[in-house]
Amino acid sequence: MAVYHLKTPISEEEIRKLKVNDVIYITGTMITARDQAHRRALEYFKQGKPLPLNLEGLAVFHCGPVVKKEGEKWIAVAAGPTTSTRMDIFEDEFIKAFKVRVVIGKGGMGKKTTDAMAKYGAVYGAFTGGAAILAAKAIKNIRSVEWLDLGTPEAMWIFEVEDFGPLVVAIDSHGNNLFLDVQKKVEENRQKIYQKLGLSL
Amino acid sequence: MEIEKIVENVAFNLLKQAVIYLPEDVKQALKKAYEEETSETGKTQLKAILDNIELAEKYQAPICQDTGTIIFYIKAGSEVKGLEKIENALINATKRATKEVPLRPNAVNPFTQKNSGDNTGRFIPFLNWEIVPGNSLELTVMPKGGGSENVCVTGMLVPGEGINGLKKFVVETVIKAGAKPCPPNILGIAMGGGTDIAIKLAKKALLRPLTEPNPDPEIAKLEKEILEAVNMTGIGPMGLGGKTTVLGVNIEYAYRHPASFPAAVAFNCWAARRASARINADGTVEYLTHKKGV
Numbered sequence: 080m081a082v083y084h085l086k087t088p089i090s091e092e093e094i095r096k097l098k099v100n101d102v103i104y105i106t107g108t109m110i111t112a113r114d115q116a117h118r119r120a121l122e123y124f125k126q127g128k129p130l131p132l133n134l135e136g137l138a139v140f141h142c143g144p145v146v147k148k149e150g151e152k153w154i155a156v157a158a159g160p161t162t163s164t165r166m167d168i169f170e171d172e173f174i175k176a177f178k179v180r181v182v183i184g185k186g187g188m189g190k191k192t193t194d195a196m197a198k199y200g201a202v203y204g205a206f207t208g209g210a211a212i213l214a215a216k217a218i219k220n221i222r223s224v225e226w227l228d229l230g231t232p233e234a235m236w237i238f239e240v241e242d243f244g245p246l247v248v249a250i251d252s253h254g255n256n257l258f259l260d261v262q263k264k265v266e267e268n269r270q271k272i273y274q275k276l277g278l279s280l
Numbered sequence: 281m282e283i284e285k286i287v288e289n290v291a292f293n294l295l296k297q298a299v300i301y302l303p304e305d306v307k308q309a310l311k312k313a314y315e316e317e318t319s320e321t322g323k324t325q326l327k328a329i330l331d332n333i334e335l336a337e338k339y340q341a342p343i344c345q346d347t348g349t350i351i352f353y354i355k356a357g358s359e360v361k362g363l364e365k366i367e368n369a370l371i372n373a374t375k376r377a378t379k380e381v382p383l384r385p386n387a388v389n390p391f392t393q394k395n396s397g398d399n400t401g402r403f404i405p406f407l408n409w410e411i412v413p414g415n416s417l418e419l420t421v422m423p424k425g426g427g428s429e430n431v432c433v434t435g436m437l438v439p440g441e442g443i444n445g446l447k448k449f450v451v452e453t454v455i456k457a458g459a460k461p462c463p464p465n466i467l468g469i470a471m472g473g474g475t476d477i478a479i480k481l482a483k484k485a486l487l488r489p490l491t492e493p494n495p496d497p498e499i500a501k502l503e504k505e506i507l508e509a510v511n512m513t514g515i516g517p518m519g520l521g522g523k524t525t526v527l528g529v530n531i532e533y534a535y536r537h538p539a540s541f542p543a544a545v546a547f548n549c550w551a552a553r554r555a556s557a558r559i560n561a562d563g564t565v566e567y568l569t570h571k572k573g574v
């Protein structure tokens with residue numbers, strides 16, 4: 080378990096060094112995108128329309144923050160991750176289209192995303208679910224917000240962050256997936272649990 | 281002061297308390313889990329959780345950005361005057377808390393997909409009424425997170441399998457939920473009634489403090505047995521592996537039809553938020569879960 084401090088834009092080479100269980104902290108630019116922003120970004124891509132910013136080498140955070148406006152300035156009050164599996168239907172295309180290097184969320188992602196991360200060079204960083212203030216304190220500035228018509232949770236927020244983490248590398252760019260490994264172990268444990276409870280499988 | 285204004289103020293305070301300060305029993309359970317966790321990755325997650333709880337208190341900010349769907353439980357004394365004004369007071373408190381705490385706007389029209397922006401809408405906040413003897417009003421708020429809501433289930437068991445069927449149902453439900461409900465979780469389990477009754481009881485069971493087992497010793501034994509069993513899964517904090525998957529199990533039941541064995545499992549995330557207060561007939565207020573107030 081090594082600890083890395085990465086600065087955006089992150090290169091493919093830096094990403095390829097990371098292994099599951101490593102801990103990373105990110106400094107630089109990240110965007111938030113949940114279900115609706117993923118959908119819209121991919122629609123833009125198909126239509127050849129540019130996104131509000133170039134995402135190459137950046138991090139995408141599965142997050143719908145609590146925000147408040149002070150004058151003209153948005154402030155992130157609480158900004159923990161949302162469940163990433165909902166974005167599994169978009170993420171392989173998203174990584175391929177926009178070359179993001181780090182996907183941040185909670186709960187892990189599936190095989191399709193894991194394969195895309197191996198192919199294009201990206202990792203999944205698990206941020207502790209619910210640890211919203213820990214996240215908000217690492218957001219030093221909200222550069223802007225795009226697509227606010229989707230509602231504040233679903234909009235695309237552009238954050239400047241400093242040492243955003245700890246993120247556990249739960250999917251690396253070599254096909255390893257910590258969540259799927261845990262799931263395998265859980266399957267093995269099922270028999271012991273049934274035995275203890277006196278149940279038949 | 282008029283009952284409507286008192287209820288609005290108290291409900292606003294409860295919402296604020298609930299989203300910023302975890303109840304003491306939940307905090308203690310998380311600290312114990314951190315001390316006992318043996319997985320290194322699991323420990324990093326529990327450490328982040330404990331740090332986050334402290335930061336939320338320090339900065340008076342919501343523990344989690346998902347400040348939930350707002351659910352109220354009201355135990356209304358039958359002698360309380362002005363009960364018809366309470367719903368409006370709770371809606372106003374929710375709107376005010378959304379703006380001032382702030383809470384994340386989490387009420388979406390399922391047909392148009394539009395977010396109302398203030399956490400209110402048809403049936404939301406949801407009110408659970410109970411009429412009891414007396415002249416006081418007990419209010420509880422449960423801001424219920426979406427991640428843990430997405431894995432709540434009701435099921436129809438085979439009556440002939442008895443309690444073994446329930447045990448299997450719960451274990452399989454926890455395994456299937458995996459990392460999704462932000463473990464370590466609290467489980468509310470209910471058996472009997474009908475599908476609607478079971479899930480309502482299961483959700484309400486999430487309000488019982490972790491330090492209070494079911495008063496029926498046989499049910500309390502079942503709670504402990506299921507707790508130990510689900511913690512053998514190895515799912516661990518945030519599903520990254522470890523021995524703490526569930527912090528506590530609360531079981532309730534209702535009588536069932538001979539041919540039906542409904543069961544329900546409600547999950548709460550580790551940010552198991554709840555706050556209660558009693559409003560007395562003379563207008564004085566006692567905060568029950570958060571004694572220091574806000």
